[in-house]
Amino acid sequence: MSRKKAVKGKGSSKSPKASPSSGRDGGRTGKGLAAAAAPSSGLVYPSRPSLSNSGEFYDISFKVMLVGDSGVGKTCLLVRFKDGAFLAGSFISTVGIDFRNKVMSIDAVKVKLQIWDTAGQERFRSVTHAYYRDANALLLLYDVTNKASFDNIRAWLTEIHEYAQQDVVVMLLGNKADSTHDRVVKREEGEKLAKEFGVPFMETSAKSGLNVELAFTAVAKELKHRTMKEPDEPKFQLKEYVDKEMRTAGCCRS
Numbered sequence: 001m002s003r004k005k006a007v008k009g010k011g012s013s014k015s016p017k018a019s020p021s022s023g024r025d026g027g028r029t030g031k032g033l034a035a036a037a038a039p040s041s042g043l044v045y046p047s048r049p050s051l052s053n054s055g056e057f058y059d060i061s062f063k064v065m066l067v068g069d070s071g072v073g074k075t076c077l078l079v080r081f082k083d084g085a086f087l088a089g090s091f092i093s094t095v096g097i098d099f100r101n102k103v104m105s106i107d108a109v110k111v112k113l114q115i116w117d118t119a120g121q122e123r124f125r126s127v128t129h130a131y132y133r134d135a136n137a138l139l140l141l142y143d144v145t146n147k148a149s150f151d152n153i154r155a156w157l158t159e160i161h162e163y164a165q166q167d168v169v170v171m172l173l174g175n176k177a178d179s180t181h182d183r184v185v186k187r188e189e190g191e192k193l194a195k196e197f198g199v200p201f202m203e204t205s206a207k208s209g210l211n212v213e214l215a216f217t218a219v220a221k222e223l224k225h226r227t228m229k230e231p232d233e234p235k236f237q238l239k240e241y242v243d244k245e246m247r248t249a250g251c252c253r254s
């Protein structure tokens with residue numbers, strides 16, 4: 001299998017004008033949306049070599065989008081996953097859209113996730129809409145300390161249904177699970193909602209790292225299996241995988 005090299009660093013865009021669906025290996029320059037865009041399918045196939053400037057090889061590439069209300073912790077979740085750090089202190093709301101890349105090893109295959117961090121604020125919604133169709137997976141976040149962010153999940157799911165690809169992988173995440181004193185949404189409520197919509201669910205914490213790696217790994221596994229499944233290989237069951245991993249880890253791992 002030929003290997004490609006992953007794009008380095010962080011890209012961003014404050015402009016809704018450029019199309020998110022052109023160009024290969026987004027963010028080669030890390031200077032904006034046009035440079036950051038990837039092929040419309042979101043996939044880079046294993047047989048097509050590609051080189052960029054981070055020095056990390058990968059076999060397949062997918063786009064993952066983080067969505068949810070402003071302040072639920074999308075940027076912090078991404079920073080925790082990418083850099084292993086927590087952005088404490090004052091809240092700096094994302095403007096437009098940012099992206100970061102991370103290469104993961106999934107069953108001996110190097111999977112590059114190009115992760116798009118969207119702005120939760122209503123005024124950037126049209127920017128987010130433009131990106132949905134290229135996403136292979138969506139991590140939909142609410143904040144367990146913010147009831148409105150949980151109540152808005154239905155609206156987010158409606159929007160996803162309207163703008164994203166039909167087969168997009170969706171996972172519901174109840175973030176800030178570390179905030180036990182401020183919690184207003186029970187885990188069971190999250191589970192119930194996820195069940196109603198048939199999507200996998202877990203609680204996360206960008207602060208403690210709880211389930212952050214697991215959320216991205218589960219999505220990467222699902223996407224990798226969809227793309228590289230051998231004819232006689234059983235279908236990967238994302239929900240079963242998540243449930244099993246949560247049980248194995250006693251539901252809480254970082």
Ligand SMILES: Nc1nc2c(ncn2[C@@H]2O[C@H](COP(=O)(O)OP(=O)(O)OP(=O)(O)O)[C@@H](O)[C@H]2O)c(=O)[nH]1
Binds near residue numbers: 069077095175
């Ligand atoms: N306790 C706790 N605080 C968190 C966690 N994740 C994020 N925060 C805090 O929540 C605030 C918002 O986090 P962001 O990641 O910037 O939120 P966002 O979803 O990216 O917001 P927008 O960019 O406006 O859409 C910040 O003050 C973070 O420090 C978490 O897991 N636990």
Ligand SMILES: [Mg+2]
Binds near residue numbers: 074075076092094118
């Ligand atoms: Mg943000």
